[in-house]
Amino acid sequence: MIDPLYALSGFFVGLLVGMTGVGGGSLMTPLLILLFGVHPATAVGTDLLYAAATKTGGSLVHGLARSIDWRVVRRLATGSIPATILTMAVLSRFDLDSSAARGLITFALSGALFVTALALVFGGTLIGLYRARVQQLAPARTAASTVAVGAVLGVLVSISSVGAGAIGVVALVLLYPHLPMSRIVGSDIAHAVPLTLIAGGGHWLMGSVDWHIIGSLLAGSLPGIFLGSYFAVRIPERALKLVLAAVLFVVAGRLAYEHATSASSVFTAFSRRAVP
Incomplete structure (x- = not known):
């Protein structure tokens, strides 16, 4: 059964993704944590498989348009797939319900959101300066x-x-300054499919995936992406990305505050136990 609140959230995120090309994982995971109170590990695992489904459709579109550089995809996957498997193996050693695991995920998420927001704001300027100075690596x-x-x-x-969206695109633009932007985006989306699928599969094996939420999110996000794509050419992209970056800064700040508060509580409790 489709949950209308999750579907509405999916529609909102899909709308932004359709208009800006970024913001899926950057908004969906913190939205699940802060708005719906979903456990951070479950929010991450659920969002990963949700992203795998949506990015599969995007990669098919780019594949038909021949806007994927499979050489770049293979190179990225050569590093990401072993790193993903190793990371999931390490995470499986943790109790994902523990405060330590919750703190690690929240800390990593807030840091990734800050970097993504900076990439949205300063990525274009950085890329312009870089391309003016570097011709070919x-x-x-x-x-x-x-x-x-x-x-x-x-x-x-x-x-x-x-991280697979804005951060990945900026990194590829810097590494391949003469590759057309359409192929940069297409290659980044195609690489994100096996990355999110393997990582999401790992979270599923650890029990940190909610399939009911995924179905509701997809029910709302797919219409949102189509509608956002329609409005993408009618609203200034720069203005949308600045608004999105501002939202990410606020969300990242909120997550960092919660992480600091949680860490302080754990430290206080530990100190009280340590004192005879």
Whole structure:
């Protein structure tokens, strides 16, 4: 059965994704945590499989348009897939219901949101300056750097479900300054499919996925993405990204505050027990 509140949230996030191209994981995971009170581990795992479903559709569109550079996808996956498997193996050693696991996920999520917001605000300026100074990187250095970026994304996405969008696109633009933007975006989306699927599968095996939420989110987000895509050419993209970045800063600040408060409570409780 479709939950109308989750479907409405999915529609809202899908609308922003359709208009800006980013914001899926950056908004969905904190929305599940802060608005619905979903456990951080469950929010991450649920969002990962939700993202795998939505990005599969996006990669099919880009594949038909021949706007995917599979060489770049292979390089990213070479780093991200082993890093994702290793990260999930480490996470499986933790009790995801513990305060330590909750704190780790919240901390990683708030940090990823801050970086994503900075990428939205300053990414265009940084890319412009970089392209004016750098014409072409050495092929071997580019390949190695792409694998390293994939590994970082694998760890970040596995823990927080954030990073495969804006952060991945900015990194690819810097590494491949002469690759058309459509192929950058298409390659990033295509790489996100196995990344989110493997990470989401790992969370599912650990029991941190809510399939009911996924169904409700998809019911709302798919119409939202189509409607957002329709309005994308009618609203200034720069204004939308600045608004989205402002929202991410606020959400990241809220998560960081909750993490600090939780850590302080744990420390206080530990100190009281330590005192005879």
